[in-house]
Amino acid sequence: MATADATIAARPASRPRYGSMSRDRRWALRWSYFFLVLFAIFFLMPPIYMLITSLKTSAEISAETNPWWVYHPTLANYVELLTSPSYLTYFRNSAIVSVFVVTLTMLISVPAAFALSRMKFWGSATLATGIFLTYLIPETLLFLPLFKMFATFNEWTGIQLINKWWVLLFLYPTLTVPFATWIMIGYFSSIPKELDEAALIDGATWSQTLTKIFIPVALPGLIAATIFTFTVSWAQFLYPLAFTTSADQLVLPVGIITSLIKGDVFNWGQIMTGALLGAAPPLIIYAFLMDYYIAGLTAGATKG
Amino acid sequence: MVEAVIQGGEIAVPARRRSGLRRTMQRKSTIAFFMTLPLILLIALLVLYPALYSLHLATLNKSMERFVGLNNFLFLFKRETFWMVVKQSCIFAITAVIFKAIIGFIVAHFVHNIPAKGQRKWRGMLLVPWVIPPAMSTLAWLWLFDPSYSAFNWILAHFGVGPVPWTGDAYWARFSVILVNIWIGAPFFMIMYLASLKSVPEQLYEAAAIDGANWWQRIWYVTLPMMRNIIAITALFSLIVTFANFDIVRILTAGGPIDKTHVFATWAFWLGIQGGDIPLGASVSLFMVPILAIAAIFILRDITKRGNEA
Amino acid sequence: MAEVRLRKIVKRYDEVEAVRGIDLDIADHEFVVLVGPSGCGKSTTLRMIAGLEDITGGEILIGGDVVNDVPPKDRDIAMVFQNYALYPHMTVYQNMSFGLRLKRYPKAEIKKRVDEAARILDIKELLERKPKQLSGGQRQRVAMGRAIVRNPKVFLFDEPLSNLDAKLRVQMRTEIKKVHQQVRTTTIYVTHDQVEAMTLADRVVVMNNGNIEQVGTPHQLYHDPRTRFVAGFIGSPAMNFIPCRMEQSGADLAVRLTDALTLPVPPARADRYRGHVQNGKLLLGLRPEHITEAGQHLDPGEVPFEAKLEVTEPMGMETLVYFPINGTQVCGRVNPNAGARDGGSLRLAANLNNMHLIDAASGQVI
Numbered sequence: 006m007a008t009a010d011a012t013i014a015a016r017p018a019s020r021p022r023y024g025s026m027s028r029d030r031r032w033a034l035r036w037s038y039f040f041l042v043l044f045a046i047f048f049l050m051p052p053i054y055m056l057i058t059s060l061k062t063s064a065e066i067s068a069e070t071n072p073w074w075v076y077h078p079t080l081a082n083y084v085e086l087l088t089s090p091s092y093l094t095y096f097r098n099s100a101i102v103s104v105f106v107v108t109l110t111m112l113i114s115v116p117a118a119f120a121l122s123r124m125k126f127w128g129s130a131t132l133a134t135g136i137f138l139t140y141l142i143p144e145t146l147l148f149l150p151l152f153k154m155f156a157t158f159n160e161w162t163g164i165q166l167i168n169k170w171w172v173l174l175f176l177y178p179t180l181t182v183p184f185a186t187w188i189m190i191g192y193f194s195s196i197p198k199e200l201d202e203a204a205l206i207d208g209a210t211w212s213q214t215l216t217k218i219f220i221p222v223a224l225p226g227l228i229a230a231t232i233f234t235f236t237v238s239w240a241q242f243l244y245p246l247a248f249t250t251s252a253d254q255l256v257l258p259v260g261i262i263t264s265l266i267k268g269d270v271f272n273w274g275q276i277m278t279g280a281l282l283g284a285a286p287p288l289i290i291y292a293f294l295m296d297y298y299i300a301g302l303t304a305g306a307t308k309g
Numbered sequence: 310m311v312e313a314v315i316q317g318g319e320i321a322v323p324a325r326r327r328s329g330l331r332r333t334m335q336r337k338s339t340i341a342f343f344m345t346l347p348l349i350l351l352i353a354l355l356v357l358y359p360a361l362y363s364l365h366l367a368t369l370n371k372s373m374e375r376f377v378g379l380n381n382f383l384f385l386f387k388r389e390t391f392w393m394v395v396k397q398s399c400i401f402a403i404t405a406v407i408f409k410a411i412i413g414f415i416v417a418h419f420v421h422n423i424p425a426k427g428q429r430k431w432r433g434m435l436l437v438p439w440v441i442p443p444a445m446s447t448l449a450w451l452w453l454f455d456p457s458y459s460a461f462n463w464i465l466a467h468f469g470v471g472p473v474p475w476t477g478d479a480y481w482a483r484f485s486v487i488l489v490n491i492w493i494g495a496p497f498f499m500i501m502y503l504a505s506l507k508s509v510p511e512q513l514y515e516a517a518a519i520d521g522a523n524w525w526q527r528i529w530y531v532t533l534p535m536m537r538n539i540i541a542i543t544a545l546f547s548l549i550v551t552f553a554n555f556d557i558v559r560i561l562t563a564g565g566p567i568d569k570t571h572v573f574a575t576w577a578f579w580l581g582i583q584g585g586d587i588p589l590g591a592s593v594s595l596f597m598v599p600i601l602a603i604a605a606i607f608i609l610r611d612i613t614k615r616g617n618e619a
Numbered sequence: 620m621a622e623v624r625l626r627k628i629v630k631r632y633d634e635v636e637a638v639r640g641i642d643l644d645i646a647d648h649e650f651v652v653l654v655g656p657s658g659c660g661k662s663t664t665l666r667m668i669a670g671l672e673d674i675t676g677g678e679i680l681i682g683g684d685v686v687n688d689v690p691p692k693d694r695d696i697a698m699v700f701q702n703y704a705l706y707p708h709m710t711v712y713q714n715m716s717f718g719l720r721l722k723r724y725p726k727a728e729i730k731k732r733v734d735e736a737a738r739i740l741d742i743k744e745l746l747e748r749k750p751k752q753l754s755g756g757q758r759q760r761v762a763m764g765r766a767i768v769r770n771p772k773v774f775l776f777d778e779p780l781s782n783l784d785a786k787l788r789v790q791m792r793t794e795i796k797k798v799h800q801q802v803r804t805t806t807i808y809v810t811h812d813q814v815e816a817m818t819l820a821d822r823v824v825v826m827n828n829g830n831i832e833q834v835g836t837p838h839q840l841y842h843d844p845r846t847r848f849v850a851g852f853i854g855s856p857a858m859n860f861i862p863c864r865m866e867q868s869g870a871d872l873a874v875r876l877t878d879a880l881t882l883p884v885p886p887a888r889a890d891r892y893r894g895h896v897q898n899g900k901l902l903l904g905l906r907p908e909h910i911t912e913a914g915q916h917l918d919p920g921e922v923p924f925e926a927k928l929e930v931t932e933p934m935g936m937e938t939l940v941y942f943p944i945n946g947t948q949v950c951g952r953v954n955p956n957a958g959a960r961d962g963g964s965l966r967l968a969a970n971l972n973n974m975h976l977i978d979a980a981s982g983q984v985i
Contacts, residue, residue: 037422041431044416048438048496051449054460058452072460113351116344124341132345139352140546141605142360143553145574146594149581150359150366153373179355182348199704202671207718207765208692211340217717221708240442242556243574247582258444262560273452280445291440295433298440302497303504 052284059083059278066273082278092279094253095260098170100286102256103238106177110185110234113178115227118189119215123201133190136183144180148247151176155248170254176244181237185230188301192226193219229301232294236287257283367592371585381592390568390576395596397483398572402552405490406544409551412491413498420499421506432503439496447560450489451476454561479569482562486570489557494550498543505539506532537611545608549601573597621682621772621805622647623668629676630663630829637663639829640677650799650806654816655826655852661809662777664826668807669698669775682772694773697766701778703758705750705765712746715765736767739801740794756787760794767802776808780815792818813853817841825849842973847902847982850975856907856939859949860977863903865896872896874903874971877945885920885972892976895985904975904984907939910951912959913968920972926951931959940965 058066060078070076086092120126121133155166166172196219204214220227245259252264261279291298370377385391420431438446453460454475462472475485513531522530533540555574558564564571564579571579573593581590623645630638638660645651653661666672668679670691678685686694697718705714712733713720719729737743740760750758759779766774776795780788796819799806810816816823817837825832825840825848833840833849844850850858864875872884872892882903884892895901913923929948932939933955940951940959951967953959976985 034423037419041416041419041423041435044412044419045431045434048435048492051446051453051492052437052441054453055445055449066458072458072463113347117348120341120344124337124344126338126341129341132349136348136352139356141549141601142356143549143574143597143601145553145555145577146363146597147356147359149577149587149591149594150363151355152582153366153587154359154362175355178351182351186348197702197704199700199702200706202669202691203698203700203704203706203765204717205671206669206691206696206698207769208721209717211337213721218706218708222706224708236440236442240444242442242444242559243578246559247578258442261448262444271455273455273458276448277452280448284441284445287440287442288437291436292433295436296429299432299436299500299504302500 052281055277055281055284058273059281061274063272063274082274083282086275086278086282091252091260091264095255095257096282098255098260099239099257099283102170102173102177103235103286105174106181106238107231107234109174110178110181111227111231113182114185114189114230115220116215117182118186118193119219121186122190122193123214123219124211136186139179139183144243147179148243152247167248168250168254170249170256172248173241173245173256176248177238177241180241181234184237185234188230188233189223189226192223196222225297225300228294228297232290232298233301235290239287363591363595366588367595369588371588373588377588381589384589385592385596390571391593393568394571394573394576394593397570398552398597399600401483401487401490401554401572402548405487405494405551406547408487408491409494409498409547410540410544412495413502416495416499417502417506420503432500436496436500438493439500443493443556444560446493447489447557450485450492451561454485476562477566479566482566482570486558486561489561490551490554493557494547498547501539501543502536505536509535541608541611545605548604548608552601552604553597622649623773623805623807624680625664625668625677626680627677628664628667628674628679630660630667630672631675637829638667641826641829641831643824643831643834645805645807647805648803650808650819650821651824652808652810652816652820652822653824653826654810654813655832656811658828659826660829661811661824661826665775665777665807665809668773669696670694695771696773696775697769697771698775698777699759699762699766699779701781703750703762703779703782705758705761707750710747710749711742711753711761711764714750714761715768718765718769732768732770733764736764739767739798740764755783756791759783759791763795763798767798767804772805774804774806776806776810778810779808780810780812788812788815795819814855817853823853825852827852844975845984847904847977847979847984850904850977850984854906856950856952858904858906858975859910859947860902860904861944861947861949862979863901863945865892865898865901865976867893867896874974874976876903880924880944882922882924882969882971884974887972888974892985895976895978898978900979902977902979904977905969905971906973907950907952909970909973910949910967911970912953912957913966917968918970921968921970923966923968925964926967927964928959928961931961940967 054073057073057075059082060075060080062077062079062081065075065077066072121129121136152167155172159165159167200218200222201214204218209217240258241256242258245256249255249259252260255263261276261283366373367381368376368378370380416435420428420435423431452458456472456474456477459472459475461475465471465473474481476482509532513535514527517527517531552572553574554572555578558570558572558575559578562570564575568576573596577590577593579590580593581587584590623643625641625643627640627642628638629636629640641660641664643651653664655661663672667674668681670686670689674687678687680686681694681696706717709717715733715736716729719732733746734743737746740763742757742760742764745753745757745761750761753761762779779795780791783791792815795808799819808815808819817840820837822834822836823840824834827848832852833845835843837853840849840853844853847860851860861876866873866875866881870889871886872889873881874884875881913921917923926940926942926944926949928940928942930941932941936955937952938955938957938959940953941948942951943949953965953967957965959965977983978985
């Protein structure tokens with residue numbers, strides 16, 4: 006019987022706590038925390054190291070002292086970057102692009118998700134699967150033909166598409182729209198069918214049903230989709246690297262890499278600061294809206 | 310009693326008492342169609358068309374004026390680098406996904422074990438690598454792996470272990486790329502598995518415990534079968550994303566040393582954009598497709614088969 | 620005028636016929652209940668009347684107009700759903716006023732109607748709450764309020780009480796009846812619970828397998844069922860069906876149940892059954908309340924016999940007794956003090972004045 010207790014103790018899961026826990030369960034819990042701490046160290050160490058490095062002077066970075074501690078903390082790196090016009094340009098470009106992409110994505114995804122999940126029409130199931138399948142076509146396959154397409158477009162119309170930051174507004178949605186649509190389809194599907202029928206009988210048109218009923222009820226899903234779209238847009242590296250080259254057109258990830266690494270000289274203090282500031286917006290949003298984030302991700306997990 | 314009703318945002322059609330129900334159905338279809346049209350256009354123009362176009366591009370010569378058929382592919386097949394890239398991409402992807410899945414699974418279990426109140430905090434902390442833009446975090450790893458100033462080497466020195474050439478030596482470089490990949494991706498697996506774990510009914514575990522199963526048997530006979538679908542889908546997604554990954558290799562090693570860490574994406578970029586030979590780059594990228602397709606077919610087939618079983 | 624007429628209504632899904640051509644006339648102000656087992660087509664019929672399902676064949680008329688091709692919102696109907704279907708993000712007031720707001724009614728008019736409905740349903744204090752703060756019964760009342768406020772020609776109820784617990788169901792049943800007395804709108808109500816049908820309806824429509832078995836007042840259906848299905852569906856505990864043969868001796872008819880048990884047919888009924896003596900497949904239909912303990916004094920038509928009880932169910936106000944006749948389990952209702960015991964034996968009396976004779980082959984009541 007002792008072994009049975011021990012094995013049951015190994016997975017207390019979400020069991021209610023009975024008075025005092027048995028010794029076995031306490032040990033299982035201790036081991037859990039122990040490993041969790043180890044993994045937490047593994048996962049959090051690089052960002053923490055970024056922070057540590059960002060507070061160091063160049064002198065301290067190249068010194069032989071303990072790299073894991075800051076002996077003479079300084080905010081000089083932050084000040085330099087936040088007052089550097091080029092860095093601010095990158096930040097601004099990233100921000101504008103991300104905000105636009107989020108808006109565009111939601112405008113495209115939400116009605117599409119509604120139509121696909123609620124208004125059963127010819128081909129809607131195929132289309133929904135098709136969206137899922139577009140993820141099988143990675144951006145690393147598309148960037149070259151797109152490059153050529155834009156160059157050709159330039160030849161035909163004279164409109165320069167390459168090296169313009171707003172080109173990214175066309176490209177990013179190809180990455181964000183399918184996922185946002187998929188999330189919204191999941192949320193919309195979970196709304197009971199009677200609600201549509203009640204609205205129909207109450208006299209609502211399809212678009213009224215969408216705006217007055219579905220969107221408010223599926224608001225958590227909308228928030229999740231928005232967060233994801235923003236995070237994905239902000240983190241984009243390949244498309245901007247391929248399609249924007251001059252300094253004033255760059256977005257943050259590309260800007261940091263290309264401009265802060267001049268030749269062989271790496272100004273690590275600034276690079277880490279730049280990277281940390283660049284990681285800040287998604288992290289801050291995540292910190293505040295973590296539950297929506299996770300809920301959006303796992304919306305499909307429990308249904309399998 | 311005749312009411313003029315505006316249907317949908319884009320169409321204004323007066324509703325008449327005697328309009329055919331067919332008409333109403335058509336209107337619903339039309340509205341639905343217009344609602345999905347932007348999505349369809351976006352995918353068609355900027356995903357499907359370029360994908361097909363790349364097929365065409367791969368058959369052109371470097372200046373894109375002549376049709377050269379399969380010459381690009383033949384050229385690639387003869388080059389040793391190409392096969393290295395194939396090998397490296399596959400090894401990276403498979404190794405990384407396996408470890409991501411295992412680590413994700415293990416961590417998910419630990420998080421699942423602790424009381425519910427604490428779970429939120431831990432979940433929050435452990436997902437951070439996935440939230441940070443990969444380009445930024447890869448920079449951090451680049452710094453951690455720096456040949457002269459690596460913080461890791463500093464710690465290792467205290468144990469008398471010589472400095473590790475994280476990005477300088479071919480084998481270490483490959484290890485580093487996979488490590489960063491795992492670091493970034495494992496939290497995603499953890500979150501998905503955690504959600505799936507929570508949906509396994511507690512009673513199944515209780516029944517198994519009564520039947521005499523130990524913890525390992527419970528995982529094998531209860532947890533894993535219930536999670537099959539989610540494991541398969543997450544693995545598929547991750548396989549594709551990891552296989553086609555660009556950021557990590559590009560920033561960490563730029564494909565070096567001596568092309569030993571190049572994957573399809575970075576090599577295609579090198580040939581296509583930096584080398585100016587778009588058709589050749591396209592050929593390289595295209596080579597991902599059959600491999601991805603095979604993986605997708607296997608896994609999707611597994612899912613639908615289980616779906617039918619259920 | 621808000622009468623509803625169904626003419627030869629057919630509903631086909633691919634190969635399956637869910638509704639096989641039914642005709643029904645519902646008068647203005649009438650409360651009609653469609654009742655039947657799952658899959659009988661009652662919900663489908665209701666949804667066709669609502670406009671939520673296409674009509675494969677036939678016509679539906681509301682207030683004299685053919686509404687086959689009219690969308691739900693133009694049919695001037697209101698519906699109460701099994702799952703209430705309240706908009707979770709709106710308050711009770713907003714839920715009830717949604718339809719009117721869509722039609723752009725003036726605010727004052729909306730308020731007047733909502734307040735009136737809230738008064739009828741006694742939900743005035745709930746107007747500012749959200750659905751998730753309400754109990755099941757309250758939510759159902761809000762759903763009804765939403766229907767009342769529209770002042771439609773017809774109310775449609777789709778199994779509204781199925782989600783409530785037994786006690787609440789009884790309570791809400793009375794509420795619905797009271798509302799109908801006040802508001803008097805034509806109502807079509809779907810349920811699988813025959814108790815609801817009997818207590819609420821002016822007329823009951825019993826459906827089975829896509830067909831109407833019988834239409835009548837609750838009394839008619841209870842005392843004068845025309846098919847075996849209706850006889851067995853209405854009334855709880857259900858009517859007993861015992862295979863039997865008809866015997867004739869002279870002018871008297873008797874029902875032979877077993878070798879040992881023959882029950883004489885009352886003269887009043889004998890004429891009806893005379894022609895069926897030859898029929899080999901007959902069932903005796905007798906309701907449990909017509910099998911009780913034999914008292915000292917037997918009325919004409921009451922026939923005593925000994926029964927070996929298998930199971931007894933003390934219900935408090937009566938005891939149900941189960942015993943076999945000829946291989947069939949028969950149910951009777953006896954006084955709780957009659958001494959009924961599991962495995963015991965009891966002298967019972969069957970009152971054949973209320974008997975039914977059923978032709979087992981056709982399912983028709985003779």
